[in-house]
Amino acid sequence: MRAVLIETPGRYSVQTVPDPVPRAGEVVVRVDAVGICGTDVHIVDGEFPPTPYPIVPGHEFAGEIVEVGAAASGVRRGDRVAVDPSLFCGACHYCAIGRGNLCERWGAIGDTVDGAMAEFVAVPAANCYRLPDHVSTTHGALVEPLSCAVHAFDVLPRALGAHYLLYGAGTMGLLMLQLANSAGAASVSVVDLNTARLEVARALGADATAASADAFDRPQGWEIVIDCTGALAAIEDGLTRVRRGGVYQQFGVAPGTATASISPFRIYNDEITILGSMAVLHSFGRAVELLAKGAVDAETMITHGFALDEFDSALKTFRSGSGRKIQIRPGS
Ligand SMILES: [Zn+2]
Numbered sequence: 397m398r399a400v401l402i403e404t405p406g407r408y409s410v411q412t413v414p415d416p417v418p419r420a421g422e423v424v425v426r427v428d429a430v431g432i433c434g435t436d437v438h439i440v441d442g443e444f445p446p447t448p449y450p451i452v453p454g455h456e457f458a459g460e461i462v463e464v465g466a467a468a469s470g471v472r473r474g475d476r477v478a479v480d481p482s483l484f485c486g487a488c489h490y491c492a493i494g495r496g497n498l499c500e501r502w503g504a505i506g507d508t509v510d511g512a513m514a515e516f517v518a519v520p521a522a523n524c525y526r527l528p529d530h531v532s533t534t535h536g537a538l539v540e541p542l543s544c545a546v547h548a549f550d551v552l553p554r555a556l557g558a559h560y561l562l563y564g565a566g567t568m569g570l571l572m573l574q575l576a577n578s579a580g581a582a583s584v585s586v587v588d589l590n591t592a593r594l595e596v597a598r599a600l601g602a603d604a605t606a607a608s609a610d611a612f613d614r615p616q617g618w619e620i621v622i623d624c625t626g627a628l629a630a631i632e633d634g635l636t637r638v639r640r641g642g643v644y645q646q647f648g649v650a651p652g653t654a655t656a657s658i659s660p661f662r663i664y665n666d667e668i669t670i671l672g673s674m675a676v677l678h679s680f681g682r683a684v685e686l687l688a689k690g691a692v693d694a695e696t697m698i699t700h701g702f703a704l705d706e707f708d709s710a711l712k713t714f715r716s717g718s719g720r721k722i723q724i725r726p727g728s
């Protein structure tokens with residue numbers, strides 16, 4: 397089969413590699429669509445420490461089951477599925493307390509084992525979630541990023557009628573915006589330096605958008621502030637915008653060595669809660685259901701579909717910051 401193979405950081409190509417063979421409990425999925433995510437770029441650049449090289453990237457994907465291995469139950473050939481890439485060990489302290497996304501031996505398809513930027517990928521049957529008939533596999537490849545956003549809402553306090561401030565109107569920010577409205581936000585304001593992105597945010601339900609939160613004239617602050625950028629300037633600004641008693645959430649991925657300034661006095665005196673949210677936890681099936689319901693506008697979220705052989709162009713398009721979710725469609 398053809399696959400994107402990253403041999404060492406910075407060295408990648410589309411090559412012919414052996415077809416995957418399912419081990420016990422696994423199935424082979426023919427990949428219809430796989431999204432490019434910031435993590436893939438970090439893997440290409442050698443900036444995602446758990447990566448073993450060589451590796452086939454790709455963890456946001458959906459397709460059709462074409463082969464069922466021994467002892468793989470609950471799925472059939474022909475099932476159209478989205479696949480939870482999480483590989484938790486099931487045995488460590490964090491797995492034992494139900495927090496597998498913090499697993500001591502954390503792994504993920506496309507991050508620590510070969511992934512879906514390929515015609516076929518072998519995955520555990522237990523990670524497969526059947527898509528309803530009316531959800532295409534192209535849209536199904538959005539389930540994984542959506543399930544990260546669902547987990548982010550799982551760790552936020554329930555707050556019907558809260559005012560939200562989001563930093564970043566990229567794919568993740570736009571998913572968070574749509575979920576905030578589903579979750580009963582009184583308003584959602586979105587900050588991004590890219591004005592083209594802000595137009596899309598307004599189309600998807602943002603009440604106010606601007607390049608700086610100063611433009612919103614809300615001196616009391618927001619009950620919930622969420623960074624979806626990982627950019628230090630946004631993070632430090634966001635921390636100052638939290639209303640007394642409110643919550644700041646770090647959802648964007650900042651560089652591992654970055655440090656930000658906070659006011660410990662404000663955290664104390666205004667009783668501000670700071671929360672993190674990392675990847676997917678028990679949220680994949682609910683993301684399928686939210687996508688099926690139309691809680692997010694999948695058509696607007698996906699802007700590009702490249703053939704597998706066009707991986708390099710797809711990566712350049714991603715790096716340029718244009719568009720929203722950029723997909724590789726190996727069958728096209
Ligand atoms: Zn991702």
Ligand SMILES: [Zn+2]
Binds near residue numbers: 484492500501
């Ligand atoms: Zn574990």
